Amino acid sequence: MIPLSILVSLYTLLISPPALAQTTFLWDQLTPGKNLSWVTCYTTFQCARLEVPLDYANESSGTADLAVIRLPANVSKAEYRGPILFNPGGPGASGVDTLVSTGASFQVVFGSEYDIVSFDPRGVSYSTPVASFFQTDAERALWNAGSLPTSLNASADALPHDWARGSVLGQLAAQRDTSGILKYMTTDNVARDMLLITQKFGFEKTELYLDRWKSRYGSVLGATFAALFPDKVERILIDANLTIEATDTDKVLQTFFDSCVAAGPDLCAFYEPTASAIADRLTALTNSIRKQPVPVVTPTAYGIVDYSALRSVLFTSLYVPYILWGPVAQGLAALEAGDGSILFSITQTTPPFQCDCSNNSIPFHLNNAEAVVAIQCGDGVRVTDTLDELREFYDNAARTSQFVEFLVGSGRVDCAGWEVYREGRFLGPVAAANTSFPLLLLTTSAALKTLAGFPGSALLTQDSPGTVCAADIPIFGQTGGATANSTRKRNNADLTQEEEAVLAALQVIGDAVRPVINKKWGNQ
Numbered sequence: 001m002i003p004l005s006i007l008v009s010l011y012t013l014l015i016s017p018p019a020l021a022q023t024t025f026l027w028d029q030l031t032p033g034k035n036l037s038w039v040t041c042y043t044t045f046q047c048a049r050l051e052v053p054l055d056y057a058n059e060s061s062g063t064a065d066l067a068v069i070r071l072p073a074n075v076s077k078a079e080y081r082g083p084i085l086f087n088p089g090g091p092g093a094s095g096v097d098t099l100v101s102t103g104a105s106f107q108v109v110f111g112s113e114y115d116i117v118s119f120d121p122r123g124v125s126y127s128t129p130v131a132s133f134f135q136t137d138a139e140r141a142l143w144n145a146g147s148l149p150t151s152l153n154a155s156a157d158a159l160p161h162d163w164a165r166g167s168v169l170g171q172l173a174a175q176r177d178t179s180g181i182l183k184y185m186t187t188d189n190v191a192r193d194m195l196l197i198t199q200k201f202g203f204e205k206t207e208l209y210l211d212r213w214k215s216r217y218g219s220v221l222g223a224t225f226a227a228l229f230p231d232k233v234e235r236i237l238i239d240a241n242l243t244i245e246a247t248d249t250d251k252v253l254q255t256f257f258d259s260c261v262a263a264g265p266d267l268c269a270f271y272e273p274t275a276s277a278i279a280d281r282l283t284a285l286t287n288s289i290r291k292q293p294v295p296v297v298t299p300t301a302y303g304i305v306d307y308s309a310l311r312s313v314l315f316t317s318l319y320v321p322y323i324l325w326g327p328v329a330q331g332l333a334a335l336e337a338g339d340g341s342i343l344f345s346i347t348q349t350t351p352p353f354q355c356d357c358s359n360n361s362i363p364f365h366l367n368n369a370e371a372v373v374a375i376q377c378g379d380g381v382r383v384t385d386t387l388d389e390l391r392e393f394y395d396n397a398a399r400t401s402q403f404v405e406f407l408v409g410s411g412r413v414d415c416a417g418w419e420v421y422r423e424g425r426f427l428g429p430v431a432a433a434n435t436s437f438p439l440l441l442l443t444t445s446a447a448l449k450t451l452a453g454f455p456g457s458a459l460l461t462q463d464s465p466g467t468v469c470a471a472d473i474p475i476f477g478q479t480g481g482a483t484a485n486s487t488r489k490r491n492n493a494d495l496t497q498e499e500e501a502v503l504a505a506l507q508v509i510g511d512a513v514r515p516v517i518n519k520k521w522g523n524q
């Protein structure tokens with residue numbers, strides 16, 4: 001029997017962490033150890049804290065303690081097939097929080113002969129030490145509030161402003177990194193941790209499965225794992241590397257227009273008889289919103305739909321057409337009529353920050369913002385650009401995409417002030433002479449470069465904007481309203497009961513990780 005552990009990296013622009021997991025288990029009361037000693041947690045799950053070296057190249061560098069969670073297999077020992085490792089992507093998202101809400105569905109999809117396993121990556125959430133640049137939740141919320149949303153084309157000073165904020169954050173991070181965790185949060189170390197977790201289950205080889213949620217980071221993590229440990233790969237399935245490249249965004253937007261025309265006025269609220277008429281209508285609306293933002297006050301929330309908000313909703317929707325294009329079309333039509341509430345509700349999926357000022361205790365759990373920056377900046381080559389150089393970079397990139405305003409921020413502009421880098425971090429090439437089993441990539445876009453790096457791998461393309469096959473469900477097949485609901489009509493006649501159950505479970509998973517866009521970092 002093939003030992004199997006699978007990495008599932010679900011894409012999120014950012015995962016909105018289920019509130020449930022924060023309150024119901026006290027991780028700090030678990031004793032970390034070099035083995036996985038499980039205790040019951042979150043009712044049906046088991047939790048353990050695993051000690052890992054901060055620096056795998058230097059055992060005296062100290063340790064980090066990973067929060068590891070599993071939904072145990074429910075079969076006899078003979079039928080047991082090992083762990084399936086799930087990484088929630090981001091980077092910076094909590095695997096624990098995500099698994100608590102999706103574990104049961106994963107087990108339906110993969111089968112109860114597997115342990116469904118996840119973990120908070122080093123520096124993230126319940127793993128300690130935690131990456132944190134702020135001393136209180138209120139301090140963090142105030143900083144983040146100043147950075148939303150983030151079109152670098154919103155005004156002439158948007159880019160310099162973003163650059164300056166990145167510089168503040170970079171200095172803050174360096175100054176407040178008392179635990180020294182930051183430079184060890186790189187993706188190569190996360191890959192090493194995944195292998196160690198697999199080994200602690202008594203398995204040597206890993207099967208990686210990266211889910212269809214277009215995770216640029218998931219793809220990076222999976223490919224890094226394969227490049228570092230080609231002989232530890234049982235199989236890797238990278239499902240839909242939908243890194244939307246600069247040049248792709250314009251094509252995907254065109255598909256939005258084309259699909260809207262094809263769907264007709266009943267299903268697409270922003271319908272016009274031709275794609276170019278829709279494009280013109282959108283341009284007119286965008287120009288009008290730039291001049292005059294729309295205030296929104298609902299019984300539960302309030303805010304502004306301005307140029308940045310409109311552009312970021314559009315941009316985000318390019319990644320998840322099936323979920324957001326219906327509501328976005330409705331939102332655009334309503335916005336034209338002066339009602340910003342639908343578009344606002346798409347951006348505002350989490351409740352506003354409420355300060356419990358009586359007790360600002362650390363360590364922080366919701367440190368996603370810090371984790372994203374630490375991993376994203378720390379992974380890369382040091383950015384030494386001056387503001388003039390960044391502007392030039394932006395202008396060049398603008399020639400390839402009309403959404404460059406969201407594409408060059410993270411990783412380039414935001415990292416220009418980052419100071420904490422680890423010598424010897426993995427900088428590629430993301431390739432391996434021969435993995436111990438071919439990679440399988442399910443994708444809608446050019447993953448060909450990756451394939452070229454891994455001889456013998458295979459590519460399976462599936463429908464989505466930009467490719468050839470027919471969709472099994474129309475993008476505008478469902479007018480879901482502002483609340484995304486991926487329960488969609490399919491031609492289910494041929495499905496068995498078991499297939500129906502798997503489909504339903506996949507929809508639960510998809511809904512749990514659908515993107516939220518009212519956060520500063522990670523929208524790439």
Ligand SMILES: *[C@@H]1O[C@H](CO)[C@@H](O)[C@H](O)[C@H]1NC(C)=O
Binds near residue numbers: 033034035
């Ligand atoms: C961890 O598990 C291994 C293998 O079961 C065992 O040999 C070792 O003693 C354990 N270590 C600790 C610290 O419990």
Ligand SMILES: *[C@@H]1O[C@H](CO)[C@@H](O)[C@H](O)[C@H]1NC(C)=O
Binds near residue numbers: 058059061062
């Ligand atoms: C290993 O880590 C220790 C503790 O941080 C440090 O003192 C030592 O210089 C490191 N060794 C190497 C070879 O980097």
Ligand SMILES: *[C@@H]1O[C@H](CO)[C@@H](O)[C@H](O)[C@H]1NC(C)=O
Binds near residue numbers: 446448450
């Ligand atoms: C994902 O696609 C991008 C762009 O086509 C490519 O650069 C990257 O290597 C791909 N990664 C994987 C893991 O397929």
Ligand SMILES: *[C@@H]1O[C@H](CO)[C@@H](O)[C@H](O)[C@H]1NC(C)=O
Binds near residue numbers: 358360
């Ligand atoms: C603050 O919260 C921490 C952790 O939840 C708790 O241990 C501590 O007792 C609380 N302090 C006060 C003053 O409530």
Ligand SMILES: *[C@@H]1O[C@H](CO)[C@@H](O)[C@H](O)[C@H]1NC(C)=O
Binds near residue numbers: 153287
């Ligand atoms: C910025 O916005 C203006 C007005 O909407 C638009 O014409 C221009 O193409 C945008 N430029 C970039 C680089 O995004």
Ligand SMILES: *[C@@H]1O[C@H](CO)[C@@H](O)[C@H](O)[C@H]1NC(C)=O
Binds near residue numbers: 434435436
């Ligand atoms: C790649 O690895 C497989 C299995 O380990 C082996 O059978 C094959 O000969 C290798 N191919 C190359 C080109 O090294």
Ligand SMILES: *[C@@H]1O[C@H](CO)[C@@H](O)[C@H](O)[C@H]1NC(C)=O
Binds near residue numbers: 485486487
């Ligand atoms: C989604 O839509 C389906 C069918 O319209 C409905 O039965 C279901 O309750 C909805 N789910 C949510 C979470 O709104």
Ligand SMILES: CC(=O)N[C@H]1CO[C@H](CO)[C@@H](O)[C@@H]1O
Binds near residue numbers: 073074075076
């Ligand atoms: C083999 C095994 O572990 N079976 C268990 C699966 O789950 C049911 C319900 O929780 C238990 O009753 C079985 O013992």
